[in-house]
Each structure stands twice: as structure tokens, then as C-alpha cells.
Amino acid sequence: MALITNPVLPGYHPDPSILRVGDDYYIAVSTFEWFPGVQIHHSRDLVHWRLLTYPLTRTSQLDMVGNIDSGGVWAPCLSHADGLFYLVYTDVKSRKGAFKDTHNYLVTAENIEGPWSDPIYLNSSGFDPSLFHDDDGSSWLLNMIWDFRKGQNSFAGIALQRYDRATHSLTGPIRNIFKGTRLGVTEAPHLYKRNGYYYLITAEGGTGYTHAVTVARSSSLLGPYEVDPDNPVLTSDQSQRDQLQKAGHASLVETQDGEWYMAHLCGRPVVEDKCILGRETAIQKCHWTQEGWLRVMYGPHPSINVEAPKLPPHPMPTENNLDEFSSPELKGYWNSLRRAFSEDWLSLSERTGFLRLKGGESMQSTHHQSLLARRLTDFHVEVETQLEYSPENFQQMAGLIIYYDTTDYAYLHVTHHETDGRCLGIIESRHGIYDELLLNKIPLPEGPTRLMATIHKERMQFYAAPVDEAWRAIGDVIDIRNLSDDAADYIRFTGTFVGLCTQDLGGRCQAADFAYFDYRPLS
Known part of the structure; x- marks a missing residue:
């Protein structure tokens, strides 16, 4: 049995957005203040990965001069519809104190390796944007909402607004479709549609050792969303520091054969709670219950060795060190x-x-x-x-x-x-x-x-x-x-x-x- 060995992207590769187009799998990760912006990695079997490209290579797409430490590109989301790749991302200009200046943009390309367009400005209401393409031909932007007011929940919910592909702009009302669970710090929204339900995957609990993946679902895009009674579906066992820690911020992919996998960030402490390699990317195998809820195989804790999908092995070339x-x-x-x-x-x-x-x-x-x-x-x-x-x-x-x-x-x-x-x-x-x-x-x-x-x-x-x-x-x-x-x-x-x-x-x-x-x- 072939195995995925985690992390599949070792070192600083956080906030993975996984996507399959045909037989090709891609993961986009955050790059923060480092240039070029957004790394996209490629695989054919979910086991072997290589760095394929950076979509944000020009100052016209990403001007970060003066950006603060750990500012810049947060949580990109990669999607595909009607023969076009879409990438949404946040450029964070400030993040300390009550306020966060978080500008969300969209770039597109016909080929994953580019050329990628100059950006379309979307909004600045929060961070972690994602784009969902429904089967009726509509597209929808999601992002968490940042509330700077004293005494309020800073992570104020998940905003949803329609994106018009023809006019390249947001249109219609903005709706807050999900306020989160008791874990709080609700961010990183991703939407998926399966068997008549819209599934909303979010990260909660903060991006440290209490990080988690939670799921809610609705028969309507606009909600209300029912929370999975067994949340979180993924979180780390903090008593086992030699295992993957900080598990959270996830996205899903379905293979050609109908198997489901989750890409998520994780960390590996070297001493005490210090992760010098940063937040990395791992993959877990998933399944669906008879009641229609997502479960991580052998979860809710992440595994280092995971059963690979039933795909032909496809080793990738490596770059000379x-x-x-x-x-x-x-x-x-x-x-x-x-x-x-x-x-x-x-x-x-x-x-x-x-x-x-x-x-x-x-x-x-x-x-x-x-x-x-x-x-x-x-x-x-x-x-x-x-x-x-x-x-x-x-x-x-x-x-x-x-x-x-x-x-x-x-x-x-x-x-x-x-x-x-x-x-x-x-x-x-x-x-x-x-x-x-x-x-x-x-x-x-x-x-x-x-x-x-x-x-x-x-x-x-x-x-x-x-x-x-x-x-x-x-x-x-x-x-x-x-x-x-x-x-x-x-x-x-x-x-x-x-x-x-x-x-x-x-x-x-x-x-x-x-x-x-x-x-x-x-x-």
C-alpha cells in the first residue's frame, strides 16, 4: 500500500488550498512578505510534490515594499471554472492592534503556469478569501469579517457575496452566513457542494496548538448552517508533541476515483513548543458518514503516514540543492x-x-x-x-x-x-x-x-x-x-x-x- 508521508510540503508552507483539475493536483500556500507571491505545488498522486510556479511575480500584482513582518500574502485560494484558474489572496498592510488593513484581490490564468493577470480588487472587510463556483454557473466570494470594536468578537463571521465573472466584480448583498462555533477564531472558509448540501469548512481555535478544522452544512447556500455535532473533525493531540501539531486551516479535494483528502497546515516542535520550520502542509484521508458528515480517517488527530489514493505512482523531478x-x-x-x-x-x-x-x-x-x-x-x-x-x-x-x-x-x-x-x-x-x-x-x-x-x-x-x-x-x-x-x-x-x-x-x-x-x- 502506497503511503503519503507528512508533511508533504516540509518547512514554511502554511494555509494550503488544494485543487484537482483532471489528473493534476495543485496546492497553493501563503508566502506573507516573501516574494514572489503564492507558491503553487503540483502532484499527480498526492504522494510526490514539486514546486511548480509563483503566480504573483510582478509589482503590479503585489507591491509589498513597507509591509510589516508577517504581512503580505495571507491564505490564497485556488479554484477552476470554465477553463480558467482563479486565485484569490489577501495583501495585509497592517495587523497589530485593533485594526487590520486586509485587501483582497483576484488574479486569473488560462494555464496554471501563467501568465497570470493583473489583480482585480475585491474588498477589505477581512482576510482568508476563497471563491466558490456553484453548479448553476454562479461564483461566490467568502472571507472572514474582522471587527475592530472593543467588546466585540473580532472574528465576526463569514461573509458571502456574489462574484460576477462577466463584469469581474462583486455584486449584490453581503451576507454573514456563519458566526462560528464555541471554539471561536472562525476563519479560512471554504465551500463544497455534495449530495444537495453546501459544506462550509472553517479553521477555528487560533493558528497555534489549539488550531482545529470545523464543518457546518446547509441545504441552501445562504444558510442557516448546521454545525457538525462531532466537531472538530481535525485537531492535534497536544499530549503527543512528537506527532503533527497545530493541525487546522484545511481544504478538500476529491480524486478521480471518488476518494476524499484534506490538505491542512501543521507544525513540528523541535524543543518545548518551538517550530523553527514554521507551519507546514500535510494531507489526511477522509470519508463520509451515512449521515453525510465528513470524517478524517483515524481522526480527529492527524497522522504522519496516510493511505495514498489509488493512483499510479508519479515521482516528480527535484531541483538541485x-x-x-x-x-x-x-x-x-x-x-x-x-x-x-x-x-x-x-x-x-x-x-x-x-x-x-x-x-x-x-x-x-x-x-x-x-x-x-x-x-x-x-x-x-x-x-x-x-x-x-x-x-x-x-x-x-x-x-x-x-x-x-x-x-x-x-x-x-x-x-x-x-x-x-x-x-x-x-x-x-x-x-x-x-x-x-x-x-x-x-x-x-x-x-x-x-x-x-x-x-x-x-x-x-x-x-x-x-x-x-x-x-x-x-x-x-x-x-x-x-x-x-x-x-x-x-x-x-x-x-x-x-x-x-x-x-x-x-x-x-x-x-x-x-x-x-x-x-x-x-x-
């Missing part, structure tokens, strides 16, 4: 912070065989950082690069960064000191508190410098060496459990990235050249 920057295009796993790839800060052509990054703003900037990174998807890994860089003063830095957001990162960098000349330093930001972990800088000879980090769950060690010399440990082992959603005193939503960056705080855009980046999972 060693990038020698010899292609004119970046590999698909690379992301930048908030801004699009462009020659004014990133180039693969100015020096053949190198990635050139031009010095940008500081690591705490939400505007123009020159940072290129990929998701941490393994608990045990080595990452390595080789850097050619000639800084002229202490405001110029370049190197290897382990990054969660503007408040939490560890950065091994080459810089210049008035006394020591070209040298190595380590900057750490922990909960927004700046520190320098090498008060006595380590002088470096001119020429290429290799930089490496080894990560073993919550412990990370930096290394450095000139070319053809032995590695030397730089600084002490660093505890990186702060690089997680769970380590902050406020809610945040992304995951740990590893990558390359350079800063020129004097504004001269001093360039750094990287010869390669190697990501090596360890057993």
Missing part, C-alpha cells in the same frame, strides 16, 4: 523580502557564474533589503557559500544569514573595521534586541571566503575559511529556537530561511559576489 548561479534565471526555491527580483539590486549576468547582490538597507528594514533566501525544510542541515567582497567601511556587510524576520536572525558577515581591516563578524537579533557575538573581530585575508552554518534543530554553529583551508568554527553555538512563530510575544506566521544578503548603510550599493549556495540535508 547546489546552485552555482550558472543559469540566467534563479532556481524556483529562491525568495526575496518584499520586493521583486530586478537588476538594480540582484544580477546573474553582471559577472558570469556569480550571484551579484548590491548593498541594500539594514536587516530591520521593511523596504529595500538585498536578501535572497530559501526555506529551511530540514531539522539537520549544512548551508555553505563562497563570497568575494571588498568592504570599505563598517557600514558595508555581506554574508550568510539565518533569518526569521526583522526582529530575529543570526548573520555571519564580512565587513571592514578601522583597525582590523577586512574581518568577520556575527550580528544577532533576538526578539528585536541587537547583539554582536564577536566583540573581537576576526581578521580576514583578501580573496574568496567560504562561509557555512550547520543546524541541528535548535542549535546552530557558524564556520568560515579561505578557499582550500580547513573550516574554523566562528563564535559559539547559537540557540535558534527564537526563529519560530512561537517565540515572539505576538502572533507571527512565517518560518526560518537560510540565505545570502548584503548591506550598504551609506547608500553606495557596494556589491558582493557569491559563487554558489549549497543546501545539504544531514541524516
